[in-house]
Amino acid sequence: MREITAMSAMTVSEKIKKKELSVLEVVKAQLEAIKQREAIYNSYITVTEDEALEQATSVQRRIDNGELKESHIAGVPIAIKDNICIKGIRTTCASKILEDFVPSYDATVAKRLKNAGAILIGKANLDEFAMGGTTKTSYFGETKNPWNVKHTPGGSSGGSSAAVAAEEAFVSLGSDTGGSIRQPAAYCGLVGFKPTYGTVSRYGMIPLASTLDQIGPLSRNITDCVSVLEAISGYDSKDATSVKQKSYNYRQALVDDVRNMRIGVPKIYLQEDLNKDIRSSFMKAIESFEDMGAQVELFDMNEICYSSQAYYVISCAEACTNLSGYNGVSFDYPIEDYEELGELYKKSRGEGLGYEVKRRIMLGAYMLSPNNYEKYYNKARRIRSIISRGYEEAFAKYDILLSPESPYTAPLLTDDNTLLSRKYRSETLNVSVNLAGLPATSIPSGKDRNGLPIGLQIIGKKFGEKSIIQAAYSFEQTRPYERPNTLLN
C-alpha cells in the first residue's frame, strides 16, 4: 500500500497511463491508507468510499477509451476541503448547523476535477466556516499534524494539509482567506498555493469573506500543485469575480532557472518577532536564491504594517453578511420546539454555530453599525488600497517577493490559540496578500530544532503565478520533499 500512496501524483498518473497501475488499485490503496490512519489524524469529515470506487471504474473506462491523455491527475485521489460542494455528498463547513446539508450541485472546481479524471476521495476537516488556524474550532474534532500528533496541522485547511502529509490523499484542495492554504501547508511540510483572486472560480464554495476567498491546491511538490492548479483554473461565468486570462498553462513555468530574477524582501517581514529557527531558515533560503543567480534586495514596505487590523475588519464584516442566512430555515436545522420565527432563528444559531463564528459575526456587525462604519470599515478599505498600491510599486521593481510563511512552526494543540494577540501576529505575514488579491505559495524550506517543518512564502504580482512557480520549482531542487518521519508504513 505505502508503495503507491507515497508516490507523487505525477508518478501515479504516469503509471496509470502506462497501465502499470489501474485506477482501482490506486483508489483501493488510498482507501486502505485512510482506514489505517484516520483514527490517528482525523483529516476527513466524510470519506466517500463508494463514490470513489464508482469513479475509479468510470475514469479507468475513459482512460482505456483514449480520453484524458492531456490530464496529469487522471485516476489520482484528491481530498476536498469540506466548504466546497460536491453533488450528493454532505458539505458541513465543519459546523453543526450544516451537519446534514447535502448540496444538489457540484462546485465548479469539483466539476473540473471530475472532468480531468481526478478521484474525489473525501471531504477534509477545517475550522468551522474556515474561521481559525488550527482546526480546533471544527464541530467534528481537531485534526492532528502528521509530523507530530501533539501539534496542530494549521488551518483553516488543516484537514487538507494533514491528509496529504499523512498520505491519505495525493493532493487536496483548500481555501485561503487570510493564509488558510499557505499556513497549514507550511506546518505540514507541503506546497500550498493561493492563486490570484479571480483565477479559480468560487462557485459552490461556501464563502467566508467574498472579497478575500480563493481556492487552491496543497501537495507534496510544486509539480503536483501545478497539475491541480491547471485543472481548476479558468474563467467561469457563474463567479462574477472570475477573470479571463490568455493562458492557464502553468506547467511551462516548471523551469529550474532563477538567473537574473529580481527578488524583493520587505524589511518589515524581518522585523517580525520571528522564531530563531525560522529566521535562520529564511536567511538560508535567500542565500540559495542568490547562489542560483537571482538578485535579492531588502526594501521598505511599511504599508503592510496595519494589514492584520484591516483584514479583521473586512473579513468579519463580510462573514457577518455571508452567515446571516444560517438561521434554521434555509438549511433546515432540526429545531422543533419553538413558538415563533425569531425563536427558531435564535435557537438554531445559538445551538448550531460555534464560539469563534459567533465572535466574528458580532465583531463584523459592530464594525458595520452606522456609528462605527466610517471609523472601522471605511478606514480598513482605505488601508487595503494603500497595501495594494504598495505591492504594485514593489512589483514594478521585483518579479517576486519572499517572506517566512509564519513567525513560528506548528503550535501544540494544547496551546491557547484563542489568544487574540497571537492570532494577529501569526496572520501578519499572510493577510496582506489576500487584501491585495495576489498569488502566493508556501513551500518547505527546512525544519526547526523540534523537527517541525518551516515554510517559505513566495508572493507574485497579480496573475504572476508563473514567476512564483518558476522560483518555487528552482528552490525545490535544493530541498526535495521529506516524508514525515513519524508516519506509519
Add this chain to the structure above:
Amino acid sequence: MALSKEEFNNLSEILKLSLTKDEESRLFKDLNLSIELVETMNELNIDNEDDCM
C-alpha cells in the same frame, strides 16, 4: 471599554445569537479585546485618502 454591555446585548439580539452564560461573558471580553486591537489602525492618519477598495 469600546463596547458596553448594553450594546453587546443589543447586538446579540439583532443577530439572533442566543448565548450561554459562559459564552456571553467570554465573548464580551473577547470582543472588547478584538476592538482594542483593531483600533490600533486608527493611529494611521489616512482620513484624507479618498481611494477605497
